Amino acid sequence: MEFVNLTIDNKTVKVEKGTSILKAARSVGIDIPTLCYMSLGDMNIENKPGGCRICVVEVEGRKNLAPACCTDAHTDMVIKTNTMRVLNARRTVLELILSDHPADCLICAKSGNCELQDMAHKLGVREIHYKGEMSTYKPDKSPSIIRDMDKCIMCRRCEMMCNQVQTVGALWGINRGFEAVVSPAFEMDLEKSTCTYCGQCVAVCPTGALTEVDHTNQVIRALADPNKTVVVQTAPAVRAALGEEFGLKPGTLVTGKMAAALRRLGFDFVFDTDFAADLTIMEEGTELLDRLGKFLNGDKEVKLPILTSCCPGWVNFFEKQFPEMKDIPSTARSPQQMFGAIAKTYFAEKIQTKREDMVVVSVMPCLAKKYECQRDEFATDGNPDVDFSISTRELANLIKGANIDFNLLPDEDFDNPMGDSTGAAVIFGTTGGVIEAAVRSAYELHTKKKLEKVDFEQLRGLEGVREATIDFDGLPIRIGIAHGLGNARKLLEDIKAGKSDFHAIEIMACPGGCIGGGGQPLHHGDSSILKARQIAIYQEDKNKPIRKSHENPFIIKLYEEYLGHPMSEKAHHLLHTHYFDKKNEFLIE
């Protein structure tokens, strides 16, 4: 390994050759400000277009200021990061950006969580010396994401996530000069593009240009309606991140406080999506064993590998980009939708409430869930199984708005019968978790033997594509895992080319899985936050007395009382779905 020695603000720095000035400076505690730059180091995700020029520094012997994020450190460089010239340039650049930015911070959805606002504060901007034309674009509201490009500062993080990480290709920089903006093709609405609503663009947007569609008002209205029974479900990854919105350390588990807060918000039944995750394992696991059994019996028609189907961003991805493979994913609905279907049938009957009088709200780390619950196939007579899906961030706002001091809340339990879950369900919140949960149950159901060790370390981690072989009592089962749609694409291309030897593949659209979902508290480019959430998820799994889905007593009861058995006719009707070819109609015959 080759090293270079340089001086930054009179400090001697030794870094590996090829390191940027920015990283070299940060390694010795010199925090050069950045705006467009973003790095999720552990996942090899880096955005450094060198566009905003906030990070400029003075390099001795060089005429122009250099952008620290995309200039390599060299031996004997002498760098100053805080000279008068640098500070003036930095402020001028920021003022120019602000001169074309609507100053509506007071009512902006991103206020208080905006990197542009923070930068104006950090640099102490009190006046904008430049006035001129302002960019105006038509607003674009999709079922999940709102684009307000008047607030775009062309950092191009969204474009990087959408193309390099997710390979979705919905957003791209268009036009040039003052008219340049990030947009779908032909400036069409996001809804008509290849967008999967994964929300990773929203998760990295430094300003209010990309935000989620806010459903909190509809939820408040439902809670205030005395004629409605309002049921809430919370996804596994929410409990590992919600605390961050209340100043708690990343990775703090707040399951009990969250249940308490939801009860205080006035939800009639505080349930858990984890219950439905256990149910998903019953259906998906059975489907896996069914396909595997047929395959082992020489059935040539059977579709393997089976792909998981819990992630709505991933479902949108293959419906829009790989529709020819729509028969491969499991037909099991996502836990959110299984929950809704069971709540408005089984549970509604139990409490003698009509489905029209029940409102099901889901709290999700995800923006694609907003679209998913609005899909036609998940409604009966126009009444959706899940009425509103709100993000982790929206729940935090609801709690704050209701004057609840979250940190002082006691730990409370979920209600029954749809609040009890196993450790297997909790790990749905991280990459590798769904397939580990499936393996725990499928192993026992297939081998009829007790699984001694339920922790499958070989399925865990944050590597983009992982694979493992699990021994099903002499039968080697090949498992693939991908998180991030770009990684998913690699596995899909292999299947398409007939090169895949996997029996089952888990796919999650967001880097890290749901812990890194588009609806989670913003990580602002700090990947240690995702790691902390992942550790918390596995901790919650360890804390559970039952860690295999098929041992959840309330799931067993649900099958006994209502569904019969996994993949029964009733289960098919309520818990399974089918997929559509949503490739944009080609315009030419």
Next chain:
Amino acid sequence: MSSVKIKLNPAEVEKLKEVCASFGNQSGELINVLHKAQSIFGYLPAEVQEIVAQELNVPVAKVYGVVTFYSFFTMIPKGQHPISVCTGTACYVRGAEKVLDEFKRRLKIEVGETSADGKFSLSCLRCVGACGLAPVVLVGEKVYGRVSADGVADILAEYE
């Protein structure tokens, strides 16, 4: 963008696909392919961009990004008689702007647009290497030299 579906000529579509194939359907050849596509169709409507995206396996948003970045590419069909006014240095100092303004006034279009009857389109270019004739105007392949604002009407009359 055009919201109306345009029916492309199937023979031209076939030709476009051949062009893509001749570049090995390589995504890196996008700009070259778009150049050829524009020479086939005269412009690059959304439908053409979709075919290029499909053939080169790149997002159509990227194709649109490239088309809108380079001023050479246009999504507006050229008129039957494309008019190009040279605004290179020599032509400019000798009054090209007045000539251009006269074309705009008479045709009621801006640079980059096509007249309502589809007859004329107007664009600017930089130097055709005939600075001795400045200011220079091209209509189709025909070169007009020492054009003045007063002469614009006569030029247009030739094509009425």
